[in-house]
Amino acid sequence: MEYDVLIIGGGACGLMCAVQAGYLSKRVAVLERNDKLGAKILISGGGRCNYTNLYTAPTNFISENEHFCVAALHQWSVDDTIHFFEQQGIAGQEKTLGQLFPTSNKAKDVVAVFERLLKELGQRVILEAEVKSIEKNPATGSFQVMFHHKDRLESLEAPKVVMASGGLPIAKLGASDFSLRIAKQFGLAVTATAPALVPLTITGKDAEWFSALAGNSIFSKVWNNRASFEENILFTHWGLSGPAILQISSYWNPGELIWIDLLPKQRIAQLIQLEREKGGKRLLAQLLQDHFTKKFTEALGKFLPIDKKIASVGKQDVKLMEQVIHRFEVKPAGSKGYDKAEVMRGGVSTEELSSKSLEAKKCTGLFFGGECVDVTGWLGGYNFQWAWASGYVIAQHL
Structure with missing residues (x-):
């Protein structure tokens, strides 16, 4: 099967991107290192998943370019997040300071939404897929992704790749610097990283x-x-x-x-x-x-x-x-440190990405979203809102 895009990472950004791409009839393969999707979603908010914040504004984010997140948050607003989940049967309840949780108080319900939609849309999910390398073919412009899956080295090819593999926090959930290494491989600058919300x-x-x-x-x-x-x-x-x-x-x-x-x-x-x-x-x-x-x-x-x-x-x-x-x-x-941090500060420099599409300026077809980008939200659902927004934005430009 041929794919329009390969998404590296089955977290909040990658899942939203895969679903939104599916709505636009794009054929997607999601490569997730863990044996289940949304590992970090499942533990967020003490297993209850604070999936957005009603008061989200650009001032709730830390970045070397404080205006960078504006375009994405405008394209996919808090109202869009609320409406999206309500359509899938998840109503929100407000807790302290605008934090919105599912009324069920179960993070697994949020992940289940994406699992169901991906199945309905016919998108492929490959679990326990540890991506080893990403290379761009200069002749065709397409990307070849090599990954370990069930003790075998496999590869997939597509004209677009989305890096949504998160940042460094919580290694036991499969966190790594892979997105940052890929950014550097393709000549993109990376802003210094540090544990945040720690x-x-x-x-x-x-x-x-x-x-x-x-x-x-x-x-x-x-x-x-x-x-x-x-x-x-x-x-x-x-x-x-x-x-x-x-x-x-x-x-x-x-x-x-x-x-x-x-x-x-x-x-x-x-x-x-x-x-x-x-x-x-x-x-x-x-x-x-x-x-x-x-x-x-x-x-x-x-x-x-x-x-x-x-x-x-x-x-x-x-x-x-x-x-x-x-x-x-x-x-x-x-x-x-990173094992107790909720997110990572810093990441792929916003100077290297289009704020409207999150595509790398130096490498056509390569996108970065979610935590690996130098946009870090406050505690209280802001990082989820950035993840959903960046996933949606990327999908519109694939």
């Missing part, structure tokens, strides 16, 4: 303090010189996690500081003043326990005079309280 580690003299607080979750504002997020942070045995930390990690580089406002909705100085007006008989520890767990309050005793009566708290004490509560300084040692 927990941060603390080592050295402060490690024990953080570790002792493992399990404590606090609504906070976390920021650095580039971005700011208000969500929960979670103390762990190795440092910090939770939504706000995962978000800021995408804007953090090794060696840099981050700051945490542990009480972003109130001011500690005002709370102290109110206590004074009531006589100030309570201890600082008692005031703090109105807002934090007993364990966390006791831990703050390392930095604050928590056993002081509020009536005897001086100006310097208040200054110290403001510094610790509203500007808690942290210097992470590093991150938990």
Whole structure:
């Protein structure tokens, strides 16, 4: 059988691309390294799949070219995603901050949509296909893809190839730098990569303090010189996690500081003043326990005079309280790396791709979509929206 396009990777981008290409009567073969489609979809959102975000905008993405994603997100909007899944029997329910999950709360239902559609459209899916090489025939302009399948080396040929094999996070799900290597092979620049949406580690003299607080979750504002997020942070045995930390990690580089406002909705100085007006008989520890767990309050005793009566708290004490509560300084040692990262920052340079089609400018017929491109979304369904949009856009230009 002859194919119009070979899609490398059966994740969100590759699956959407294969289905949309099928609607346009394109014959497709999807080559997936794993023994099932959508491995990363299946574990996303704790197995519930946060498949888009109602508030998606270009400002929710990190890229060397902040405008690059605009064209794709315009061609395939959040409404398009919602309508597509509703047509396939998946209604969405909104959770925190615009995150949309299937009402069934089952990620496997999302994958099942694509499995069914690919079957209906007659598209070929080859599982356990590890692509080894991609070469372009200068005479015909077509691509030859060599891959291992069931202990045999096989090959397929097509005039178009879509690289949708993801990025480096979560090696056990088959993640690799294959798309990046293919980009470099065809002379395309790759923007430096790093783990993103990833927990941060603390080592050295402060490690024990953080570790002792493992399990404590606090609504906070976390920021650095580039971005700011208000969500929960979670103390762990190795440092910090939770939504706000995962978000800021995408804007953090090794060696840099981050700051945490542990009480972003109130001011500690005002709370102290109110206590004074009531006589100030309570201890600082008692005031703090109105807002934090007993364990966390006791831990703050390392930095604050928590056993002081509020009536005897001086100006310097208040200054110290403001510094610790509203500007808690942290210097992470590093991150938990690609195996714990939800996505990869960086990737195939946007300078190398057409923003309208995602085709490589230097190599006709070669497309890149999804996570391997230098477009990284925030936590909360944004990366799925980029994957669906880029898959759709590529399909329109095959």
